[in-house]
Amino acid sequence: MSRLGPLFNTLRAENRRAVVPYLVAGDPDEALTVPLMHSLVEAGADIIEVGVPFSDPMSEGPTIQKGHERALEGGTSLLSTLALVKQFRETNTETPLVLMGYANPLERKGYAAVADACAEAGIDGLITVDLPPEEVAAMNAELQRQNIDNIFLISPTTSDERVATITAQASGFIYYVALKGVTGAGHLDTDAVEAHLATIRQHTNLPVAVGFGIKDADTAATVAGCADAVVVGSALVDLVANDLSSGGSHTSAISGAHSLISSIRNGVNLATSN
Amino acid sequence: MTIDINPDLYAQVPDEHGRFGIYGGKFVAETLMSALAELESLYNDLKDDPAFLREFDLDLAHYVGRPSPLYEAARWSDMIGGGRIYLKREDLNHTGAHKVNNTIGQALLAKYMGKKRVIAETGAGQHGVASATVAARLGLECHVFMGEEDVRRQALNVYRMKLLGAEVIPVTSGSKTLKDAMNEALRDWVTNVDNTFYIIGTVAGPHPYPMLVRDFQSVIGREARAQSLTMTGKLPDALVACVGGGSNAIGLFHPFLSDNEVAMYGVEAGGKGVETGEHAAPLSAGIPGVLHGNRTYLMQDENGQIMHTHSVSAGLDYPGVGPEHAWLKDIGRVNYVDATDTEALAAFHRVTRVEGIMPALETAHALAYAEKLAAEMTPDQHIIVNLSGRGDKDILTVAEIDGIDLGTR
Ligand SMILES: Cc1ncc(COP(=O)(O)O)c(C=O)c1O
Numbered sequence: 001m002s003r004l005g006p007l008f009n010t011l012r013a014e015n016r017r018a019v020v021p022y023l024v025a026g027d028p029d030e031a032l033t034v035p036l037m038h039s040l041v042e043a044g045a046d047i048i049e050v051g052v053p054f055s056d057p058m059s060e061g062p063t064i065q066k067g068h069e070r071a072l073e074g075g076t077s078l079l080s081t082l083a084l085v086k087q088f089r090e091t092n093t094e095t096p097l098v099l100m101g102y103a104n105p106l107e108r109k110g111y112a113a114v115a116d117a118c119a120e121a122g123i124d125g126l127i128t129v130d131l132p133p134e135e136v137a138a139m140n141a142e143l144q145r146q147n148i149d150n151i152f153l154i155s156p157t158t159s160d161e162r163v164a165t166i167t168a169q170a171s172g173f174i175y176y177v178a179l180k181g182v183t184g185a186g187h188l189d190t191d192a193v194e195a196h197l198a199t200i201r202q203h204t205n206l207p208v209a210v211g212f213g214i215k216d217a218d219t220a221a222t223v224a225g226c227a228d229a230v231v232v233g234s235a236l237v238d239l240v241a242n243d244l245s246s247g248g249s250h251t252s253a254i255s256g257a258h259s260l261i262s263s264i265r266n267g268v269n270l271a272t273s274n
Numbered sequence: 275m276t277i278d279i280n281p282d283l284y285a286q287v288p289d290e291h292g293r294f295g296i297y298g299g300k301f302v303a304e305t306l307m308s309a310l311a312e313l314e315s316l317y318n319d320l321k322d323d324p325a326f327l328r329e330f331d332l333d334l335a336h337y338v339g340r341p342s343p344l345y346e347a348a349r350w351s352d353m354i355g356g357g358r359i360y361l362k363r364e365d366l367n368h369t370g371a372h373k374v375n376n377t378i379g380q381a382l383l384a385k386y387m388g389k390k391r392v393i394a395e396t397g398a399g400q401h402g403v404a405s406a407t408v409a410a411r412l413g414l415e416c417h418v419f420m421g422e423e424d425v426r427r428q429a430l431n432v433y434r435m436k437l438l439g440a441e442v443i444p445v446t447s448g449s450k451t452l453k454d455a456m457n458e459a460l461r462d463w464v465t466n467v468d469n470t471f472y473i474i475g476t477v478a479g480p481h482p483y484p485m486l487v488r489d490f491q492s493v494i495g496r497e498a499r500a501q502s503l504t505m506t507g508k509l510p511d512a513l514v515a516c517v518g519g520g521s522n523a524i525g526l527f528h529p530f531l532s533d534n535e536v537a538m539y540g541v542e543a544g545g546k547g548v549e550t551g552e553h554a555a556p557l558s559a560g561i562p563g564v565l566h567g568n569r570t571y572l573m574q575d576e577n578g579q580i581m582h583t584h585s586v587s588a589g590l591d592y593p594g595v596g597p598e599h600a601w602l603k604d605i606g607r608v609n610y611v612d613a614t615d616t617e618a619l620a621a622f623h624r625v626t627r628v629e630g631i632m633p634a635l636e637t638a639h640a641l642a643y644a645e646k647l648a649a650e651m652t653p654d655q656h657i658i659v660n661l662s663g664r665g666d667k668d669i670l671t672v673a674e675i676d677g678i679d680l681g682t683r
Pocket of ligand 1: 371372373397398399400401475476477516517518519520521522523588589590634636637662663664
């Protein structure tokens with residue numbers, strides 16, 4: 001059973017917003033991933049989005065592309081990503097985990113096998129960037145069989161009509177892509193985000209997470225004013241990569257990541273405390 | 275080989291979901307779905323519109339120089355001593371390859387949509403040049419994405435694009451070739467979707483691209499079919515074309531698909547030999563999967579990662595192939611074969627010396643296979659080979675391989 005529904009029920013009851021860090025599994029090596037995930041939870045993460053490395057990550061900007069490349073150099077695959085998830089679950093059975101990736105690794109393993117492996121590892125939701133509603137039915141059926149949420153993306157270009165069809169099929173939460181562009185782009189228009197979220201909420205009671213373009217505590221706080229969850233990706237991937245490339249160790253990278261997510265946690269809490 | 279396939283089948287693909295059997299579709303990020311829907315509905319309105327078709331035909335006649343000749347390569351055929359080889363001379367088109375047929379069509383669509391900026395991906399640079407050309411003519415801003423490796427080996431075309439006013443953006447991610455250029459073009463499109471038209475250069479990408487590029491390129495096969503009947507009194511026994519993404523091949527094949535007596539051969543890049551793994555022959559050695567918006571045969575590893583490809587020709591150096599080819603392979607209508615780098619280079623030299631026609635290295639793959647095929651045929655039979663482009667762009671590559679220093683390095 002997915003942990004996402006119960007988590008959002010609790011958060012709503014407490015008037016809290018979720019902080020959702022994104023990392024690429026195996027970036028830059030598999031030894032970092034699980035300790036980093038635990039530290040993110042300690043810093044206040046409510047959900048972790050685990051990126052599955054892919055050779056052609058079409059929706060990623062340069063920062064996360066490089067994360068995928070580093071992880072692939074180390075040999076991380078969909079299956080080894082799930083092995084890392086399993087390892088994380090040895091000591092954390094609470095925090096919802098969402099896999100985010102691209103269609104081809106799923107196609108290669110077969111949708112049914114992927115759903116089974118995700119359930120076994122303890123995955124709660126799946127976001128597949130290049131499986132829009134028109135193409136996701138087969139995968140979705142397998143995920144439902146395992147009670148895993150398929151997380152749909154809605155973007156600034158999604159028409160009202162599409163919002164209605166998407167929300168009708170969605171479960172877990174809706175992921176609103178806050179800008180036209182790739183991850184890590186820098187032109188977030190928070191007024192426009194607020195307007196779009198209002199439209200989405202006319203169609204669904206599901207929680208709405210906002211991602212793409214959230215870099216720091218300030219943007220996170222602003223977005224948390226209207227969203228149920230804020231996703232922080234490039235800023236975290238960049239911080240870890242910079243720390244390691246300037247001579248840092250796993251320990252220093254993890255502690256840097258911890259402070260980033262703590263400060264975002266505080267920003268988000270402030271936004272909802274008044 | 276006899277083929278027994280219902281001739282009505284081909285008009286039924288793609289279906290309304292953009293599927294060719296299990297292939298094709300629209301596997302893109304949500305942000306692009308509305309742009310694809312807009313393009314699809316515009317194209318559905320225009321594709322049978324007499325005014326649109328007249329504009330397209332006039333451009334092809336007066337700007338591109340169509341129809342392109344069908345030429346009997348008499349001396350080469352005599353040397354081989356088997357079937358007769360006819361060359362469909364797409365190299366004589368303005369800008370030197372078949373690519374321009376498609377860019378003319380897509381530029382017209384961009385014009386109807388009021389887009390002021392076009393982007394394109396390119397491997398060999400022929401599609402980039404053709405895009406830069408139509409952009410110059412229509413006064414559109416043009417950005418061309420090209421893998422760093424291809425920028426190096428197709429330096430002449432890079433300079434041509436710059437002269438035409440386009441900006442060439444070298445792509446440094448991944449394998450630095452055509453697939454990475456396409457990733458980058460898609461990223462640009464997601465970012466600038468409001469004002470930008472993406473001119474895809476081959477029959478790949480998300481629906482409706484494989485369909486509309488096929489339709490624009492089918493002028494090749496329609497002309498060739500009529501020319502064959504006029505010149506020889508019959509249909510060809512076989513068609514041969516090289517397959518990168520597959521646009522020149524589908525353009526030649528499509529109007530003949532219902533003619534079950536016409537055999538068809540799509541020639542992929544065998545690189546250093548398909549058995550070495552260093553090639554670009556997904557139909558010969560790939561597995562179905564999803565990349566760049568469609569389901570098709572892909573060169574991929576057991577984890578679904580796209581593999582690096584190798585070909586001496588930049589335009590064939592791509593790990594995927596258009597979804598209609600994937601379907602035509604599965605139903606058995608078209609035979610997909612390969613030619614190696616070495617075979618292609620030999621054919622390049624031979625046709626240049628024997629016919630005075632210098633083919634593109636992409637095209638040379640088709641010529642290499644046609645030579646083998648003709649040798650097994652009789653003089654009353656004939657083959658049409660799509661001479662998809664001219665080889666001027668490749669002379670630096672050929673010189674380098676032959677160890678000749680032109681003083682350009
Ligand atoms: C002359 C020529 N032929 C063939 C190709 C391969 O493309 P396609 O398979 O789409 O025809 C190219 C691509 O750059 C080309 O320039």
